[in-house]
Amino acid sequence: MSQEFLPFTRPSIDEATIAELGNVLRSGWITSGPKVQAFESALSEHCGGRPVRAFNSGTATLEVALRLAGVGAGDTVITTPLTWVATANVILEVGATPILVDVDPHTRNIDLSQVEAAIRPTTKAIIPVDLAGLPVDRDRLYAIADRHGLRVIEDAAQSLGASWQGKPIGSAFGVGRGFVSFSFHANKNLTTSEGGALVLPADIDTGLCERLRLQGVRRFPDGGMDVDVLGGKFNLTDIAATIGLGQLPHLATFTARRRELAGAYLAALRDVPGLGLPPADFSQSNWHMFQPLLPPGTDRGRFIAGMKAQGIGVGVHYPALHLFSLYRALGFKEGDFPCAEDIGRRTVTLPLFPAMRDGDVARVCTALTVTLPEST
Ligand SMILES: *Cc1c(COP(=O)(O)O)cnc(C)c1O
Secondary structure (H helix, E strand, O other), X not given: OOXXXXXXXXXXXXXXXXXXXXXXXXXXXXXXXXXXXXXHHHXXXXXXXXXXXXXXXXXXXXXXXXXXXXXXXXXXXXXXXXXXXXXXXXXXXXXXXXXXXXXXXXXXXXXXXXXXXXXXXXXXXXXXXOHHHOOOOHXXXXXXXXXXOOEEXXXXXXXXXXXXXXXXXXXXXXXXOEEEEEEOEOOOOOOOEOOXXXXXXXXXXXXXXXXXXXXXXXXXXXXXXXXXXXXXXXXXXXXXXXHHHHHHHHHHHHHHHHHHHHHHHHHHHOOXXXXXXXXXXXXXXXXXXXXXXXXXXXXXXXXXXHHHXXXXXXXXXXXXXXXXXXHHOOOOOOOOOHHHHHHHHHEOEEOOOOOOOHHHHHHHHHHHHHHHHHOO
16 A cells, blocks of 8 residues: 655644634634734744734735835845745835845855845845745844845745744844744745734834735724825735644744754765755754755656655745746846756755654655656
């Protein structure tokens, strides 16, 4: 008998959360309400008391952060080509132009040593991404931002639960000029099915953030209202917030389990010839994904099909985004960012989620060692 299919990720939602969802559905109030407020308070506590507002996606939080930072037409924003395309799409969405900077081949995150040379007079902000949950160096990042008077919008979609120098991502860095954007998409380390949250810098008006989140509406105690800014439709529901509230108490154990599984992968795959392993960071990364780089010359499509035939789900996160048609049409081309291109062509995401069993890691590694030689 063949074994059960092992997906590359799967959320862990406990029975208490499922029961509470029933209560919310029966309550008569299922859009934004008390659950969203409670979720925002709990997230704020995780983030050292900083102001946090919940959104219906990580993409929406990034877009609103850009608007709050005053980024618009004629401005440029620096980011990485190796990320989910949302990170760059939001720059276009607000009418600005993305400037891409290649990644460091070791961390696979934006190469901070190349950022200053990319800054132009039009540059307003940097959007660093903690790919796979491995944090970008916050000290160097904010030193650059301070030197050039730039806003930082940390795309921490993948790094909730990770930390830098012992402090949680979202808490202690760039409190004066930094936004932190989280995503709670179903595949992220903490999920609300779909959702996001924005941690605000100290000088940003939380009321304006709320108006940009919902049609620009300002309500008055006498029941009247006004609209003085163009806002979107980005509010989270109490249904989604209930899932998030049920996840938060488990975040630390989820992260610990992910680190354990990643350690088992690294030990098991150490001697596979040509395989590029991710940095062995067990104190800071939250191991959102475990991503080896296939040996150069491997046919990734064949590899993924071979793993699937053995009941194992493998993902690709992500091809370098400047090679997508939309970005090529803006003038980007092959060869612009060689490190991101190489990683984007070779990367695969192996199964890693808190409910995985120890034996699953062994099963994946056995399948990998069988499949690799057949995939050239
Ligand atoms: C998931 C993700 C986003 C977008 O989040 P959504 O909630 O799907 O909108 C943005 N950036 C990165 C790096 C992500 O992984």
